[in-house]
Amino acid sequence: MFAVEMRNITKQFGSLVANDSVNFSVQKGEIHALVGENGAGKSTLMNILYGLYQPDHGEIFIDGTMHQVTSPRKAIKIGIGMVHQHFMLVTTLSVLENIILGSEPLLKFDRLNIRHAEKSITELCNRYSIAIDPKVLIETLSVGFQQRVEILKLLYRNADILILDEPTPVLTPQEVEELFNTLRNLKNQGKTVILITHKLSEVMSISDNITVMRRGKVVERVMTKATSQTEIARKMVGEDIEYVQKSKSIPLAEQVLVVDNLSASNDRQLIAFQDVSFTISKGEIFGIAAVEGNGQVELTEVLTGLRSRNHGKVTINGIELAKYERTHIGHIPEDRLKHGLIKELSLAENLLLGKQRNKIFYKFYCFSKAEITKYADRLIHQYDIRPPIVKQSVLTFSGGNQQKAIVARELSKDAPLIIAVKPTRGLDIKATKFVHDALLSERSKGKGILLVSSDLEELLLLSDRIAVMYEGEIVAILNANETTERELGQYMTGSYGKSA
Amino acid sequence: MSWIKNILIHLIGPILALIASFIIGGIVIFVIGKDPLFVYSRFFCETLGNSYGVGQVLFRATPLMFTGLAAAISFRAGLFNIGAEGQLRIGSLATALTGVYLSGLPPIVLIPLCLMSGMLGGAIWGAIPGILKVKFGAHEVINTIMMNFIAAALVSYLVINIYAVPATVHTFEIDEAAQIGRLDVFMTAFRGSPVNVSLFLAISCCIVVYFLLWKTRLGYELRTLGLNPFAANYGGINTGSRTIIALTLSGSIAGLVGSNFVMGYKHYFELGFAEGIGFIGIAVALLAKNHPIGIILTSIFFGTLEYGSLTINTIVPKELSNILLAIVIIFMIIITKIMNRWILRMQERTSIAYNV
Structure with a gap:
């Protein structure tokens, strides 16, 4: 029965x-x-x-x-x-x-x-x-x-x-x-x-x-x-899916992001992370694996200028973070509806966020509807955002399409550094593959990419190197092709070496 | 054609609300023993039924457009400006004093100067709560209310002790060059009604704010700030400066109220004029869903109720118009919420169909 x-x-x-x-x-x-x-x-x-x-x-x-x-x-x-x-x-x-x-x-x-x-x-x-x-x-x-x-x-x-x-x-x-x-x-x-x-x-x-x-x-x-x-x-x-394949390209020697002894506090004024140091080269995907609440989100907030640091040094393309224009970082935030989108506004207006100062969208100090629509249509087609209606509010889009809109906007900035936090959270196979392909293609264009994810499969698939954060510190930096989910998991829970 | 359909969809709600509230209002009139049809016919004939009545309605609608717009622009930026009351007082006094003490200048110079000083007065009164919010995190609701008290006290002190015509509570008349004309000068139909050129100023302000909000970067940034301050910060928008700008703009528009009363009607500043206009402006903005063009319509509506209640107060108590107003607002809020849900569901449907 x-x-x-x-x-x-x-x-x-x-x-x-x-x-x-x-x-x-x-x-x-x-x-x-x-x-x-x-x-x-x-x-x-x-x-x-x-x-x-x-x-x-x-x-x-x-x-x-x-x-x-x-x-x-x-x-x-x-x-x-x-x-x-x-x-x-x-x-x-x-x-x-x-x-x-x-x-x-x-x-x-x-x-x-x-x-x-x-x-x-x-x-x-x-x-x-x-x-x-x-x-x-x-x-x-x-x-x-x-x-x-x-x-x-x-x-x-x-x-x-x-x-x-x-x-x-x-x-x-x-x-x-x-x-x-x-x-x-x-x-x-x-x-x-x-x-x-x-x-x-x-x-x-x-x-x-x-x-x-x-x-x-x-x-x-x-x-x-x-x-x-x-x-x-x-x-x-309903069709065959090829799993994404990382190209053999090797990261270049030139460094995009240098983080030196960085520390910052969280919203409750407690230490979120401290003495974090690492570098990301051109053409490298640098993964960060951590259980929620170990300082990784605060780290990305400091790197994108949304949170102030206690001390430490950060340079992007050789420019000190404080002097770097923060909107010129491709930033896929963790919470798409909190930071990434204004859900009541239209798709076109959302694709404009962070680029609103770009002169090409203006004619006599007023928005040029034609230019904005042209730009939005280009992204819609390039990134297959559905429905392809620039005027519709993003509230009515599915999570996958909302995410595509953010990915489209941030990657089209053509910024040297991309910071992606859980970029495939809640997405289905096709949309996930889409985001993975997009990130890998940016990698082959020589961009430096910081990828924070709790999905270890994803980290191992995409990253060149993976840092594990535990209680606000980087406890290990491993080569992705020399480590396993199990090993990462042990570092993530602070149990490495204690019990195998 | 789709934009016509769009406008119609947004008009159905308010119209249904109006009908419903007039029915309820009619029941109330009936209960107090009067004939609803007689009261309503008198109400509409005296207000919208003749050009003098229309002039009176428009005269009362003009200041509401300014204060409604002031409330709306701050709402759009996610800020609650309850200080229009104080801002319009400071602004109007500034307008009057400019008109009195800079007499001798030609109109082409003096009229803009009067308007600008009104805006400046309101702007200062709006900027202070903005700065306090950004620098110290003090909530703008508290501070705009406090600024209202300060404005009321300051203005009555200045008028009574320094600027008043002896034995009155108003200032001297402004220079003729600072006065703006009544509409009955060139539209004889409005004869006798106080509606004046500042009506056009108010309507142009609504149009300018519309363009500002939807066609410029500042407007985009203000709306983003209002809808999602986190995303605004993420998008590189300086939320502090935008907060101050929003409240300053809001105050400066409220400061233009003096153009109607001081420059276009009485030609002097009088204590106690326009009492409550700042607060009604909040209701005007809410009813118009903070849309500048909607504010023109809701201001006229509120103006109609205000003048209409004067025309029927010999037959029914004055409180009836307040009851009617309250019923309209309640219905408007309920029905527009239902309509919004309905519109959203239609949009969702089209988008679901695309996802599959």
Whole structure:
């Protein structure tokens, strides 16, 4: 019998068919991977299962019985739980308080029965070997632990079917391993797990069965053992994808960026990083690997002039940073909607950001609409930004196209130094490959590129050298072709040499 | 054709809001025992039904265009200028004093001088909170309010103790060369109404600000600052100087209010004139969604309500127009929010269709 069976699910948004007669089934007690590009319809399908959307047609069977899942509340009642990409935790409350939130065990006069809650949470932790202290505050926990709290929340509500939406991009390799161990434990205890993802190596290592979606339809349902990663990738994209290949070009001797003994504070006036020194040559991609919050973001902010330094020296092309025009750095920021874009403004106006002083866009002190449109159209075509409408506000663009707009704008500056922070976060295979190709082509043009990423696969693929930051210091600089994800992961968590 | 469709889409909301609020207002009139149709017909005939009424409406709309524009330009830059009240007071007094004490100059020199001194007075009053914000992080809302109190006290001290015509609370009349004409001089239809040439100044200000905001670099930088200060900083925009410029511009426009009352109507500065105009300007800007061209329309609307309430205050209490005004604003906000969501959803649909 199937734990979940969705029959002939169709869901339309306006003229767009997000799910087109989708049949989706998951066996009881398996880990099932649901894969597909962005916009393939997998999130829509899972939101229907979780009761956030109602299907236009189709039926949902849970353990063989038909159900109308009209709301998430109803979904939880029939044993379906979902861990969203963005955690829904109250950071100022404790683990225990977060877990019981909304289904608090009560004594007489509505007093909280903390003792009972504590007991059942400890039981859950023991049964599924999840290590966590229920009394600590969420804000003190790392992302990996926060995710465990989300899973515990579902288990506390007796969920039998757990949906995890893109759980791994925020985790370090070690944390991914721990998460997968937890998932295997859940499976062994008879729980059913649905994993939405587009990281295929993980799919291959953990899942029992795979469903592939493309353009709103299921194109493949296959046993993991009976297929291969390239096969799945082909089904997802609908065509063969060549993996990007780094050209053999060797970085030149000439240095673009020289950082010497640099230190700076974070927003809370604590030391963010100190005594950081490195250089980037022309034609080199220099990677920085670090777990979130180890000073890497502050470092890029100092280098792009957005944050002041405590001491140290930085020169770009031989010019001291303070005298260097900050908009003449290609900067792909970490948070595209916070720094990179003004979401209410049009695509054209966003492509102008940082270049608004360029004289070619003016005629008698006024914007020349013709010149701006010409420029925007050129970037739209060169970088395949969709929809190709210069007047539309970027708010309505997909994440991938928003990112393309930033990449287009920043790379077209033709600046000697490019600083890219997590440039492919949240992008699908095609868009990721696009950004990778773009960065590599800048490399072969002799640009110096600083690449900060938490995706080690990406760092190893693109970088010439990789520096690892841990607690605000560079603990190692390694040649990319002589190191491994495992080694990087150990440096990133400060455990190198302590246990191998 | 698409721009016509665009304008229509943006007009549907306000029109629906107007209809809804007049219906509710009608119920209120009915409840207090008066005939809504009679009150409304009187209201519209006396305001928009004849050219004298139109002149009165436009006269009252003129200062609102200045203060509405002042509020809008600071809103666009993400700043809340509540100080138009003080800025217009300082500016108007400066206009009047220039007109009184520089008499003898030809109009072609004196009129611009009067306008400029008004702008300068307002600009100084707007710049101070701007500088305080950038240098010390003091919030502009607090400081613009405080500057209002200072302006009120300073202006009454100066007028009463130094510049007033004895036994009055107004200054001497400005030189004839500083006076600007009423429209009834060349448009006889407006005969008797105080609407004057400063109306055209106000409308041109709206058009100039429109161009400034959407066609120049400064405008682009101000809007970026208002929508996303982080992105502004990232894009190399000097957010400090833009903050000061926005509040200075805002103040200088508020300072032009004197052109209507001082130069075009009474020809002297009087304590207590234009009371509340600065605050109503904020409502004007909000209703116009901070769009300079929309401000022309909403100012006329507010002017109509203001003068209309005078025409019907023999039949219904004066408070009724305030009730009507409040209902209109509430409906306007609700309906425009709904419309915005609707427009956004349409845009999203086209873009989803492209992504697949």
